[in-house]
Amino acid sequence: MFPNLDHREMPRALQHLLARSRQVAPTMPRRSFLKLAGASGLALAVFPHLSAAQAAGATASGLKPTQQPSAFVQIAPNGEVTVTINRLEFGQGVQTGLPMLLAEELDADWSLVRSRNGSSDPAYIDPLFGIHLTGGSHSIKNSFTQYRELGARARAMLLSAAATRWNVDVLTLRTQAGAVLGPGGRKAGYGELAEAAMALPVPEKVTLKNPKDFRIIGRPTTRLDARAKSSGRQDFGIDTRLPGQLTAVVAHPPVFGARLRSLDDSAARAVKGVKAVLRIPVDRNGEGVAVVADGYWPAKQGRDALKLQWDTAAVEKVDSERLLAQYRELAGRPGPRTFDADMAPLASAPRQLEAEFVFPYLAHAPMEPLNCTVQMTDERAELWVGTQCPGLDAAAAARVLGIKPEQVTMHVQMAGGGFGRRFVGTSDYVVEACEIAKAARGAGLSVPVRTLWSREDDIKGGYYRPMHLHRARIGFDERGNVLAWDHVIVGQSITTGTVFGEFQVKNGIDATATEGMRDPYPLPMRLTVHHPKVNVPVLWWRSVGSTHTAYVMETLIDEIARATNQDPVAYRMRHFGDKYPRHRAALQLAVDQSGYGKKQLPKGRAWGVAVHQSFDSVVAYVVEASVVEGRPVLHRVTSGVHCNLAVNPRSVEAQVQGAAVMGLSMCLPGAAITLKDGEVQQSNFGDFPVPRITDMPQISVHIVPSAEPPTGMGEPGLPPLAPAFANAIARLTGRPLRELPFKLA
C-alpha cells in the first residue's frame, strides 16, 4: 500500500512539506491525560515537571513524543492496560500486534490488555518516516523497537514505584503478568502502582528483553477486536453518529474532471428528508453535486432525482482498448532506462523468448464504502475517518476549510478494509467531505456532515491500480542461463504529481512501477519504462508494483525453466544461490510442506511455483491447480513465509490467507476496470466480481523460524499467488497466461 522505500531517502523538501501536517496540535495537552482518562482508566506517566526530572537526574525531556509512554499506555486501577496504536487498523492486525510488543516488555497480563485508536497527535507518527502513515507493511517493522521501549519504560516506572512503596532496592524486584513481585512474598498489581508510577520521571534508556525470553511476542494470539467484530459491536468510520449529523451523497462527474453544464435539482429538493443540494468542486478540477439529507436513503433518493448535464469537452475521455494500442506503440519507443545491461548477446542467443503482458486497472473495493464525517466550528474542524495518513489529510482539510492544520483534529476510525485506497496523495474523499461541510455551512447547515460513497461511487471513483503493459525479449542458452533480457514497462506513474513523486521518481522512472523486477535473479537486464499521462487517477493497490512485476518475473522464469526442461524449484534455487537465503528457506519450506516432487497429484492437476520478496518479506507458494470446464481452478496453496520474527503467527497466517485471496482476485473472470468514452464501465460487485468462499482454495501457511527483527506481512502474501496459479495452468495447457484476468484461449 506504499512503495518499498527507504526512509533515509526521504529528502528534506518532503520532510518540510510534511512537517506542516505534523504541526497539528495534540488533541489534548499531555498532562491532562490523567484527568481525561480518569473515568475509564488511569493514565500512566505524564511528562514530569522539569524540576522533578532534573532532581531525579532524568532526561525525559530528551524523549520524542513517539517515545513517551503517556501517549501510548494507560493502566486502570483494576489493572486493565490500554495501548494506543499509532496506525490505522483496517484488518491487518496491528491493533493486536502493537499492544503485544508493548505488553511484552511491560510484562503485562495479556488478558487485561486493551487497544484504542490514535489520532493526528504528533506522538502517533511513524518513528522512522516522521509522518502519520499506515502503509508499506511497515507498522510492526517500524514500531517494533518503539513499542517495546514504551513498555519497558512504563515497567521501569512501575518497578520504581514499588521500590519506593516497600522501601527496598529496585534490583530486588521483578515483574510477572501485570504485577511487581518483591522480597518476602510482596506483590502489587500494576493497577495499584500506576498512580505513583505516573509521577516518576520517564527513563530514557531501557534494556529490552532477549527474544528467547518472550512470552507474548511470537505466541499465536487472538485479535483484541475479535469479540467486537463477531457481534456487530465494532464501530467503523461509517458508524460515526454525532448530534444533528446529516448525510451527504455526491453525484460525481461521469468522466474524471468533467464539470456541470446544467443542474435541475427541483425534484431532488422535493424528496422528504433532503436539506440541501450543493454544487461542489471535486477531484481533478471536476464538479459534483452533493445532496445533503437526514440519512443515506433520502440523500441517495435525492441524488437519483437530480437532472444533470455534464460538460466533458475539456477532459480526456479514455478508452481502454485505444489505450492499450497506445501503450503498445509506446513500448516500441526509446525511453528512460534502468538496469542498463548490454543487449548485444540477445541477437546471438541460442534460445529466444518474446512475451507481452497486459494488466488492467483494478479497484480496491474495500467492504466499508469510503466515508468521512466533518464537524466545523468557527475556529476548528474535527474529522472522523478511517485513513492511512491522518497528517496529510489534516493538512488537506485545513487548506479546504481555510484554517490552519493545527486547528484540525483527526479521529482515526477503525476501517473496513482499504488495501491502499485510504492513503491518497490528494486526500480525495477527505477533501470532498470538507468541501461539502463548508458548502453546507455556507447554506446555513452548521451541523456535522457525514459524506458517504455508494459502492458505485467506489468502483467508478478512480484511484485504481494502474493498467500496465510489459514486454520482454529474452535470450538464453540450453541450460537456462539468461544472456540478455530486454524489458519494457508501460504504465502511469502512481506518485508523479504527489508529494511522494519527488523521491519516488528518479530519472523519469517511478520506483513503484519497477519494484520487484529482477531480484532475486541476477539477470543481465535492460529495463525501459514509459509513464504516459492518462485521465484516470491511479494509486497503490496492496503490494503496489509487485502486483504486476512479480507476475511477469515469476511466470517468465518458469517459462525459461520449462523451455529448458528444468524443474522450476531447482531452477529458482540455482539462481538464489547463497545470496538469497530467505528466498531459499521460504521456497524449501513450501516445497517440503506441499509434497512437491514426492506426492502424485490427481489426474488433471499440476503444480505451480512462485516466490517473491516485497516489503522485506519473502513468500513462496506451491499450488495445485486444474482446468475445470474450461475454467482455471485453484485447489490447494502451500505457503512458505519468511518475515523474520513472526510477532503474532496467527495474524501472519490470516494475512497470507487474505493476501492470497486478493492475489486470486486478479485472476478471476471480470477482474478488470475498463473505460469507454471516458466512463468506467463497471459499477458494483456484479460486474467487478471479487472472490467468494466458493473460489477459496485449501491454504496452509508455514513460517520460517527466525529471531531477527520482524518485517511486514500486510502485503507480501499477494504477489506470488497469481504467477504460481498461472504456472500450474501453463503446465497443463502448454500455453502461458500473459493477460490478467486469465483468459484461456
Next chain:
Amino acid sequence: MSMLNVNGRDHSVDVDPATPILWALRDTLGLNGTKFGCGAALCGACTVHLDGRAIRSCVTPISAAEGKKIGTIEAVTDGSDRVGAAVHAAWVKHDVAQCGYCQSGQIMSATAFLKSLPKGKRPTAAEIESAMAGNICRCGTYARIRAAVADAAATLA
C-alpha cells in the same frame, strides 16, 4: 408511520415505506451492527433475519417487513440465541475477522443456515459453501469462515 418489529421490540418509524430495512435500522433506529456494502444484494454485508430467514436488508423495503419479525446481529449475538451464541463463539475461537466489516452479515447468514438444518444434521463442506456464497469478504477470511461454521455446527449437533 410504519411499524417495525426489531429484535422483539416494536418501533414506529416515520420514513418512506420504500426505505430499505438497512437504512431504517442504521439511520433511524441507530442499530449500526448491520452494514452497508453494496446496496444491491451482491455482498451480503447487510444480512438480517426476516422471520428467521436471511435476507438482504439493503434491497428489502420496510413495507415488506410489516407484521414480520426482524432479527439483527445485535440480538443474535447477545447470548440469548443458542445458535447465534455458538456461531459467535466459533467466530472468536477461529479469530475469523480481519477488518471485520462483513462479519455481521457472515454471522447472520451462518446462523440462519444452521437454524435451517434438521435437528442433529451436520452440514457438509459443500453445503456450508453454498450457504455462505452470498457473502463477500474482501479481506479473504473464507478459510476461517469455513472452519468456524463447521465448528459451530459441531457444537450444536
